[in-house]
Amino acid sequence: MRRLLCKYAFFLSLLPGLWFSGVAVAESARQFDRDIGRYAEVMVTGPYLDLHTGPGRRYPVFNSVPRGAHVQIILRRTDWFKVRDERDREGWVRREDIEQTQMADGAPLPLEDPDHRDTDALPWIAGAASGRLGHSWDNSVFVGYSPTPRLTFQLEGSHQPTRSYDRLMVLAGIHHMPKPEWRITPFFEAGAGITRVHANIGYSGTPTLGKRSVGYYGAGLRWEINNRFEFRLQERAYLLSKVSHPNQPNEALNEWKAGFAFYF
Amino acid sequence: MESRFRLLLLTAASAALSGCAHLPHLWPFHRHGHASVAAVGPTSATDNAPIVEPDIVRPQVKVPKIRTSNFEITTSLGLLNVEQYGTYPTVDFRGTYHIKENFFAEASFGVSKLRSLSYVDSTGATKRFPSRPHVYNYALDLGYDVLPGEAFFGGKKAFTTAVYVVGGIGSLHYATDSFYAANAGIGYRILLSDRFAAHIDVRDSVTQRSLSGARHIANNIESTMGLSVYF
Numbered sequence: 500m501r502r503l504l505c506k507y508a509f510f511l512s513l514l515p516g517l518w519f520s521g522v523a524v525a526e527s528a529r530q531f532d533r534d535i536g537r538y539a540e541v542m543v544t545g546p547y548l549d550l551h552t553g554p555g556r557r558y559p560v561f562n563s564v565p566r567g568a569h570v571q572i573i574l575r576r577t578d579w580f581k582v583r584d585e586r587d588r589e590g591w592v593r594r595e596d597i598e599q600t601q602m603a604d605g606a607p608l609p610l611e612d613p614d615h616r617d618t619d620a621l622p623w624i625a626g627a628a629s630g631r632l633g634h635s636w637d638n639s640v641f642v643g644y645s646p647t648p649r650l651t652f653q654l655e656g657s658h659q660p661t662r663s664y665d666r667l668m669v670l671a672g673i674h675h676m677p678k679p680e681w682r683i684t685p686f687f688e689a690g691a692g693i694t695r696v697h698a699n700i701g702y703s704g705t706p707t708l709g710k711r712s713v714g715y716y717g718a719g720l721r722w723e724i725n726n727r728f729e730f731r732l733q734e735r736a737y738l739l740s741k742v743s744h745p746n747q748p749n750e751a752l753n754e755w756k757a758g759f760a761f762y763f
Numbered sequence: 764m765e766s767r768f769r770l771l772l773l774t775a776a777s778a779a780l781s782g783c784a785h786l787p788h789l790w791p792f793h794r795h796g797h798a799s800v801a802a803v804g805p806t807s808a809t810d811n812a813p814i815v816e817p818d819i820v821r822p823q824v825k826v827p828k829i830r831t832s833n834f835e836i837t838t839s840l841g842l843l844n845v846e847q848y849g850t851y852p853t854v855d856f857r858g859t860y861h862i863k864e865n866f867f868a869e870a871s872f873g874v875s876k877l878r879s880l881s882y883v884d885s886t887g888a889t890k891r892f893p894s895r896p897h898v899y900n901y902a903l904d905l906g907y908d909v910l911p912g913e914a915f916f917g918g919k920k921a922f923t924t925a926v927y928v929v930g931g932i933g934s935l936h937y938a939t940d941s942f943y944a945a946n947a948g949i950g951y952r953i954l955l956s957d958r959f960a961a962h963i964d965v966r967d968s969v970t971q972r973s974l975s976g977a978r979h980i981a982n983n984i985e986s987t988m989g990l991s992v993y994f
Binding site for chain 2: 662
């Protein structure tokens with residue numbers, strides 16, 4: 500046994516070094532250390548930071564990070580932040596809690612919370628609406644870009660499905676909101692586009708089939724539910740161009756619809 | 764007696780003089796004297812200069828941008844039951860925007876192909892298609908997470924889940940007709956990671972048909988399973 504120990508003394512002497520190097524490797528193996536500089540890192544300045552299992556108030560709190568500890572912010576989903584603490588525990592923190600932290604220079608974490616009036620941060624809008632166009636139901640989706648809070652350039656597609664025909668519309672328009680600071684505010688709009696009517700099996704001769712140009716104007720109300728979401732109620736008048744017969748009058752259609760929109 | 768008066772007067776005089784020392788602004792000569800002291804002292808510019816220049820270097824902290832993932836794209840496979848036409852495999856594509864922690868808006872589009880070559884027309888007569896027709900449906904919905912929770916796999920692994928409800932409007936086009944539809948449904952979402960989620964959905968598109976002259980409410984139920992990506 501003694502002989503054996505002498506024979507392998509050199510290797511045995513390496514064992515403590517290997518153990519310590521193993522500890523060093525284990526320490527550097529922390530995900531928190533590996534991701535330094537990759538994610539925003541903040542220090543907890545409130546009493547503690549609750550970690551939820553999911554991005555919502557109704558997900559349970561499974562742990563907490565004490566004051567003075569550091570966390571990395573991995574991800575943001577709506578008003579919830581996924582964080583990792585120095586012990587590599589990951590959890591979701593609500594916005595009100597993440598505000599109780601500060602960065603390395605002592606400044607608070609710059610969190611964006613813009614609304615639709617901040618067109619630099621949220622210049623895009625998208626939404627959907629449904630209502631009555633003429634005598635049938637109509638669905639529409641739209642996307643818009645706002646260079647200023649009062650003005651939006653909008654692109655819209657709508658579909659009127661009926662048993663006897665399908666009417667499709669593609670419209671481009673300008674949408675003006677004179678009082679964007681009001682929570683319930685009026686808007687006015689105008690635009691133009693093309694419409695196309697396809698016949699189904701039950702087609703009875705009206706409306707006229709084929710492609711036509713269309714102009715519209717309208718007004719409505721926008722009701723701001725929160726800083727990124729709103730409901731809309733609007734009324735529009737359409738004027739459709741003649742198709743083939745010079746004596747055929749321009750067709751006029753009225754529409755009312757209700758819908759929602761969100762800013763991003 | 765005389766010494767008592769002297770003591771009293773001396774005490775009063777010393778108290779008065781010390782009081783005057785505390786009110787220097789009352790005495791013009793005192794102000795002048797103070798100015799003269801200031802005149803022989805250092806200049807005001809040098810007076811304001813700190814004795815030791817602080818060597819403060821403010822750290823330039825560059826904060827990495829916080830990644831957001833409020834958008835979700837889902838691809839689903841399942842079965843669509845079109846009332847009176849039968850049940851057929853369907854493919855769904857869905858785009859979702861998460862507005863608030865429990866609240867989302869989504870648009871979906873699905874396509875399916877009928878196996879049946881016959882249909883019932885508005886008079887109730889059975890007719891045949893020249894080829895297998897497609898079914899297209901789309902929906903514009905708002906959704907709400909009603910039951911957030913967790914699913915446990917083994918002793919250590921847990922996934923965030925949610926049961927949600929959706930409702931909205933849409934359209935169903937099958938065979939020969941298009942219909943305006945009102946949608947309602949329920950779904951189960953399990954977050955596999957920060958980026959990926961799995962869904963199980965059951966949705967009903969309610970359409971109104973006129974069959975043989977009588978109005979009829981048709982329920983077209985769709986059951987799907989899908990995978991989604993957050994970005």
